[in-house]
Amino acid sequence: MRPIDKLAVNVLLISKAIDETEKVTKTTPKTDNGYFYMKNDALYVKFDEIDEHGTVHTLIKVSNGKALIQRKGHVSMNQPLVKNEEMAGSYSGPYGEMNTSAKTHKIKALWDSHLKQGWIQLNYELHVQGQYVGHFDLTYQISPY
Template structure:
């Protein structure tokens, strides 16, 4: 199903705060009780293919293409993932504080993730990610 997706990410680190916002079109599909959002981001390095899996108790973000990354989120858990950079594969760890996902079952929903991100064991910030999606209406 075609959907419009909005992603807003606030990053707080050592008193600094940055906000990144994306608005794009993607696809939504559901499998085994989980919601999957699939979209492409065009970045300076090239196109990044992103899949976001939203389950009841956890979430997963997979990126491939110009950027390769795998991050897993589950409230109260420290979970390891990976980030491939030009310097090799780096260990990323998520420490999820909050994860909520609400959907109306018709292709509209929102998710919020609040997590601390560690790269190679060093804290790189606290991230608040809000994802909102809705079915794209064809006129």
């Protein structure tokens, strides 16, 4: 794959949220169609999440122990992630814009250029407006469309 060739992919997101009582509050598998590409040693996955409220355009970027989650639509999010660090971000939704911070425990990515499939794992604790909202474990499984 040349650096900016976009590959049409299916993106299966397996999202697990753990609340402050250490209970798994939600495990959600969800599949969307999107694109995978590589640029400047970074992996990018772009896809649209569609629900009853509309469409949210999502971009996941992973490079050298760092990641970025960007979402734009009826909810918006800009959350940088750096392993073993706490990073400030923002979230905007029905209740307005809020400050976020994430302490990241795991950022892993694997891409097999021959099989044209791979995965991204992100694991972090999220605070919104200074309040702990949960521990999130996200796995994006990426396969050819």
